[in-house]
Amino acid sequence: MTGHKVGAAESSSTYDVVIVGAGPAGLAAALYAARADLNTVVLEKGAPGGNAALTSIIENYPGFSEGIMGPDLTQKMVAGAERFGAKLDYTEVLAVHDAGADIKRIAARGKDFHTRSIIVATGSSPRKLGVPGEERLTGKGVSYCATCDGAFFRGRDVIVVGGGDSAVEEAIFLTKFANRVTIVHRRDDLRATKSVQNRAFDNEKVDFLWSSEVREIRGENSVESVVIQDRKTGAETEVAAQGVFIYVGNNPNTGFLKNVVDLDDRGYVITTDDVQTSTGGIFAAGDVRQKHLRQVVTATADGALAAVRAEQYIAEGF
Numbered sequence: 001m002t003g004h005k006v007g008a009a010e011s012s013s014t015y016d017v018v019i020v021g022a023g024p025a026g027l028a029a030a031l032y033a034a035r036a037d038l039n040t041v042v043l044e045k046g047a048p049g050g051n052a053a054l055t056s057i058i059e060n061y062p063g064f065s066e067g068i069m070g071p072d073l074t075q076k077m078v079a080g081a082e083r084f085g086a087k088l089d090y091t092e093v094l095a096v097h098d099a100g101a102d103i104k105r106i107a108a109r110g111k112d113f114h115t116r117s118i119i120v121a122t123g124s125s126p127r128k129l130g131v132p133g134e135e136r137l138t139g140k141g142v143s144y145c146a147t148c149d150g151a152f153f154r155g156r157d158v159i160v161v162g163g164g165d166s167a168v169e170e171a172i173f174l175t176k177f178a179n180r181v182t183i184v185h186r187r188d189d190l191r192a193t194k195s196v197q198n199r200a201f202d203n204e205k206v207d208f209l210w211s212s213e214v215r216e217i218r219g220e221n222s223v224e225s226v227v228i229q230d231r232k233t234g235a236e237t238e239v240a241a242q243g244v245f246i247y248v249g250n251n252p253n254t255g256f257l258k259n260v261v262d263l264d265d266r267g268y269v270i271t272t273d274d275v276q277t278s279t280g281g282i283f284a285a286g287d288v289r290q291k292h293l294r295q296v297v298t299a300t301a302d303g304a305l306a307a308v309r310a311e312q313y314i315a316e317g318f
Helices: 024-035 050-054 070-083 146-153 165-174 194-201 296-315
Strands: 014-020 040-044 087-090 093-097 104-108 111-120 124-126 157-161 180-184 206-209 212-218 225-230 236-240 243-246 250-252 282-284
Touching: 014 024, 014 296, 024 040, 024 050, 024 070, 024 111, 024 296, 050 070, 070 087, 111 296, 146 165, 146 243, 157 165, 165 180, 165 194, 165 243, 180 212, 282 296
Parallel strands: 014 040, 014 111, 040 087, 111 282, 157 180, 157 243, 180 206
Antiparallel strands: 093 104, 104 111, 124 250, 212 225, 225 236
16 A cells, blocks of 8 residues: 555545555555445554554464564555555554534644544554663664564574463564573563463573563663563573563554543443444544453454444535
């Protein structure tokens, strides 16, 4: 999907659906909305695909028995939405105005969009540890994306922080490049699914530090070592490493939605089962929504449902 540049005449027109975010949820919504012949635009401040595009391999999305690389899957989703005429505009959404009105106004960087309905699919961003050295050394050995940066650590020792699917899967991916990969997890067992755990346990290049937390990341111009504390004894150990990959959860990208729709205490959008928010004509899909399971397959399902609900909302005259 090529970037769509909105001209002066079009900027004052009204869309049927504006989708905020071009991850799996947003792209699925775009496919369904455009296929329903709704005038649809997707607003994305970065690259399409969201967190899925940063995942080395996705093994649990139906239809790909051998798994598929995250970037490849999301590019297929982009092509599907483009086929039916959905537009993509690279811009950052700053605020939503007139949220309860029939025609809502979205303030983006440098332009406004008017729309009958909104689908929020902004996903989430990696949560930081908040330890000394993390911010200063981000991009200098500290990373939140193994797929993006793994090749820079060929032959080096790296640490992966976390014990869920993302942490363990990316640790396995990093063994393609790194000399040793050490998973630091605050519990005594992993939270990742058993099949992913077993692959990590069987990999000779993966080590584990259980019941442990990173307390500091050290280095002058790049990461040189990590201070790790044993949660049971309180003892601290400095471990040599040239890279730290952090996977300790995510925070929803909902800053622009404050006082627009109801959010929970963590900032996730509260919706009904059919993805309706507290404000009429605004729907939420994917990881940004309060839900129990956040996977690519649930994101695309949310996106499809949100588009259908938006179509119904418009057909019923708001």
